[in-house]
Amino acid sequence: MDDALSVDLALVESVSRLALFTDLEYSEIQSLLPMVEEVLFHEGQWVVRRGQTDVGLHIIVDGEVSVVLEGDELAALSKGSFFGEISVLLGEPTVADIIARTPLRCLYVSPGDVEQFLLANPRVMYRMLQTEARRLQTTDELRI
Amino acid sequence: MDPTVQASEAAQAASLQNYLPIAEHGIIGDLHSIALVGTDARIDWYCCPSFDSPSVFGGILDRQRGGFYRIAPAIDEWIPKQLYLPDTNVLITRFLSPGGVAEVQDFMPIQRGAAEHRHRLIRRALGVRGEMRFRIEVQPRFDYGRDEHETTFHENGVLFTSPGLSLALETAVPLDFRGSGAYGEFTLLPGDTATFVLEQVPETYVPRSYSEAETREAFEETVEYWRRWLSQSRYQGRWREMLNRSALTLKLMTYRPTGAIVAAPTTSLPEQIGGARNWDYRYTWIRDAAFSLYALLRMGFTEEASAFMDWLTERFRETRPAEAGPLQLMYGIDGRSELTEEELLHLEGYRGSAPVRIGNGAADQLQLDIYGELMDSVYLSNKYGAPIFHDAWMDLTRIVDWVCENWDQADEGIWEVRGGRQNFTYSRLMSWVAIERAMRIAVQRGLPGDIRRWRSSRDEIYAQIMAKGWHEERQAFVQHYDTDVLDAGVLLMPLVKFIAPTDPRWLSTLDAITSELVSDSLVYRYNIEISPDGLEGDEGTFSICSFWYVEALARAGRLDEARLAFEKMLTYANHLGLYAEEIGLTGEALGNFPQAFTHLALISAGTYLDRALG
Numbered sequence: 001m002d003d004a005l006s007v008d009l010a011l012v013e014s015v016s017r018l019a020l021f022t023d024l025e026y027s028e029i030q031s032l033l034p035m036v037e038e039v040l041f042h043e044g045q046w047v048v049r050r051g052q053t054d055v056g057l058h059i060i061v062d063g064e065v066s067v068v069l070e071g072d073e074l075a076a077l078s079k080g081s082f083f084g085e086i087s088v089l090l091g092e093p094t095v096a097d098i099i100a101r102t103p104l105r106c107l108y109v110s111p112g113d114v115e116q117f118l119l120a121n122p123r124v125m126y127r128m129l130q131t132e133a134r135r136l137q138t139t140d141e142l143r144i
Numbered sequence: 145m146d147p148t149v150q151a152s153e154a155a156q157a158a159s160l161q162n163y164l165p166i167a168e169h170g171i172i173g174d175l176h177s178i179a180l181v182g183t184d185a186r187i188d189w190y191c192c193p194s195f196d197s198p199s200v201f202g203g204i205l206d207r208q209r210g211g212f213y214r215i216a217p218a219i220d221e222w223i224p225k226q227l228y229l230p231d232t233n234v235l236i237t238r239f240l241s242p243g244g245v246a247e248v249q250d251f252m253p254i255q256r257g258a259a260e261h262r263h264r265l266i267r268r269a270l271g272v273r274g275e276m277r278f279r280i281e282v283q284p285r286f287d288y289g290r291d292e293h294e295t296t297f298h299e300n301g302v303l304f305t306s307p308g309l310s311l312a313l314e315t316a317v318p319l320d321f322r323g324s325g326a327y328g329e330f331t332l333l334p335g336d337t338a339t340f341v342l343e344q345v346p347e348t349y350v351p352r353s354y355s356e357a358e359t360r361e362a363f364e365e366t367v368e369y370w371r372r373w374l375s376q377s378r379y380q381g382r383w384r385e386m387l388n389r390s391a392l393t394l395k396l397m398t399y400r401p402t403g404a405i406v407a408a409p410t411t412s413l414p415e416q417i418g419g420a421r422n423w424d425y426r427y428t429w430i431r432d433a434a435f436s437l438y439a440l441l442r443m444g445f446t447e448e449a450s451a452f453m454d455w456l457t458e459r460f461r462e463t464r465p466a467e468a469g470p471l472q473l474m475y476g477i478d479g480r481s482e483l484t485e486e487e488l489l490h491l492e493g494y495r496g497s498a499p500v501r502i503g504n505g506a507a508d509q510l511q512l513d514i515y516g517e518l519m520d521s522v523y524l525s526n527k528y529g530a531p532i533f534h535d536a537w538m539d540l541t542r543i544v545d546w547v548c549e550n551w552d553q554a555d556e557g558i559w560e561v562r563g564g565r566q567n568f569t570y571s572r573l574m575s576w577v578a579i580e581r582a583m584r585i586a587v588q589r590g591l592p593g594d595i596r597r598w599r600s601s602r603d604e605i606y607a608q609i610m611a612k613g614w615h616e617e618r619q620a621f622v623q624h625y626d627t628d629v630l631d632a633g634v635l636l637m638p639l640v641k642f643i644a645p646t647d648p649r650w651l652s653t654l655d656a657i658t659s660e661l662v663s664d665s666l667v668y669r670y671n672i673e674i675s676p677d678g679l680e681g682d683e684g685t686f687s688i689c690s691f692w693y694v695e696a697l698a699r700a701g702r703l704d705e706a707r708l709a710f711e712k713m714l715t716y717a718n719h720l721g722l723y724a725e726e727i728g729l730t731g732e733a734l735g736n737f738p739q740a741f742t743h744l745a746l747i748s749a750g751t752y753l754d755r756a757l758g
Contacts, residue, residue, distance in 0.1 A: 017321055019298040019350070064318040078318030080297030131299055134350045 244274025516574025
């Protein structure tokens with residue numbers, strides 16, 4: 001079997017288990033993959049620097065990241081999570097550092113392609129909105 | 145022999161040894177369902193959302209295909225210790241290793257007030273000393289392993305979605321997939337915690353994060369619930385710890401929405417390893433529930449008696465064919481009468497003990513004794529709990545009238561033998577109890593009833609037992625009218641006050657049972673070699689009979705013997721004070737676990753013996 005094809009199938013399998021893509025058929029995931037780039041980071045590597053503006057949407061396929069603000073770890077994100085979308089949607093710089101805690105594999109959508117990516121995949125956008133709603137709710141609960 | 149066959153048989157034998165002993169488990173629950181937690185911190189039995197729902201984790205019935213949920217050290221050598229947080233059903237599994245000490249707290253919160261119950265199973269790992277690396281692995285197998293499921297990774301955990309049930313595993317610990325389940329590793333230092341909340345959710349649910357404060361609150365509320373409940377106990381005697389644990393365990397087997405009590409929360413744990421006597425006990429037997437009630441009432445827990453009476457009253461109302469009797473011998477916890485038995489051929493059974501059965505084909509058996517146990521519990525409930533209401537009493541009088549008409553026939557008897565109907569002495573005895581207790585209530589409360597007719601039937605039964613249940617040659621009461629086989633069921637004769645505990649007929653029966661059915665204070669139900677019961681295989685000693693034996697000895701005034709037998713029985717409990725249905729030759733727990741029957745008999749014997757010892 002063609003190596004590239006087998007790698008793609010493994011990726012499709014991994015991606016299909018992520019909450020963002022759970023409503024999509026395998027064929028839909030395959031046709032979506034050309035719109036994204038697969039990016040890899042080493043353990044300890046900076047993925048996003050606070051204040052950066054051209055971040056783009058990162059969707060974690062494997063590994064974990066730390067969300068760090070002024071040396072404090074605010075949260076850990078892992079498989080099924082995503083980051084960088086707020087900066088793209090608002091056109092504002094990022095507010096925290098993101099550091100890979102382990103070897104990291106992400107799907108990456110560049111800032112200029114995010115709008116098109118989401119409009120082309122409304123089920124993914126809906127799932128993203130659900131997660132944002134859950135984040136908002138949790139933040140509100142913490143404020144109480 | 146073909147070496148490959150030999151090798152595969154050896155592999156199969158090795159895999160069958162791979163099961164944790166039944167006794168190496170603790171139990172947690174939320175009055176809807178329970179989970180069995182092994183000393184290896186592996187949950188290998190959990191049905192969601194109710195006791196009789198299909199299993200999600202059923203590894204105890206098939207290590208490979210049953211499903212499990214494990215949180216345990218990632219290192220090779222550690223020693224497990226398990227205990228309950230005192231006076232609660234919060235279970236703590238501790239791990240001791242040269243590098244550190246850590247523990248997992250397991251509990252299922254109980255909803256307060258009118259809010260809809262959330263089916264949550266919370267596991268909280270805590271670092272105690274040194275450093276400990278943990279592995280968590282969750283491998284659900286829905287519908288006893290018959291349903292496929294999808295696993296989806298979210299920001300705050302994982303969602304498992306099957307056609308009939310969805311569960312979220314919510315945690316801040318990063319998880320990865322392994323097969324169709326989830327896997328992760330984490331390290332705890334002293335004071336660190338990691339929380340995992342498994343919860344029944346809608347399939348569109350988005351897992352959320354749990355703060356440490358929220359988990360602590362759920363923990364504290366659960367602890368408080370159990371301590372408040374136990375504080376109603378009036379028992380202050382010797383063996384308080386053991387009796388309280390039995391009461392807490394019985395309470396775990398009550399189904400809060402209806403007040404029903406299950407006989408045991410498991411199915412098909414074998415009465416003999418590799419044997420076929422594997423039954424589903426996740427239902428409400430009138431007999432077991434009535435005895436449970438008796439035990440709880442004896443300790444002062446009246447709320448359960450009242451809830452169970454409500455459930456029972458509903459059953460009286462249902463119409464049944466006249467020849468079947470007014471009550472079925474067992475029901476679903478929701479009161480349903482249809483409990484179709486089915487064999488799950490895809491599961492190998494605990495250590496190869498097949499078949500695994502769900503449902504219960506004995507539901508249709510005729511067992512006349514249940515009316516006796518029923519009326520005894522009504523009598524006690526009326527005396528110590530709430531007085532019986534008019535409508536329920538009128539229903540009961542119809543039942544007593546039915547017993548008067550129907551007691552004189554063969555039935556399947558208390559042990560649900562499948563070898564044909566007999567005129568069992570025990571069934572007659574309990575028919576006598578049914579009528580006798582009804583007469584007492586009627587007289588004490590001045591309630592209406594055909595007392596003259598009842599008295600006539602009661603005395604007829606009495607005379608018949610004394611004539612036909614008594615075996616002149618053996619000088620003992622026997623199993624049924626056409627045999628000389630002994631049966632431990634008759635140990636109840638003095639307990640239900642059918643016969644004086646020092647009556648010569650009784651004392652010689654007790655001696656005969658002691659020499660034939662008792663082995664080092666453990667009691668067999670009957671000798672199955674000479675009383676074929678329609679089933680293949682041997683069985684262990686029956687713990688309930690052993691406790692009845694203790695009580696019978698105590699009532700006969702043989703207090704030293706009774707006390708020693710009781711203390712010996714206590715040594716057969718597991719490390720947490722839990723009992724299965726039976727005890728095998730080497731003291732191993734056999735049968736469904738934990739079993740209400742055993743715990744209630746322990747309470748009964750423990751309270752009587754303590755009082756008798758003064």
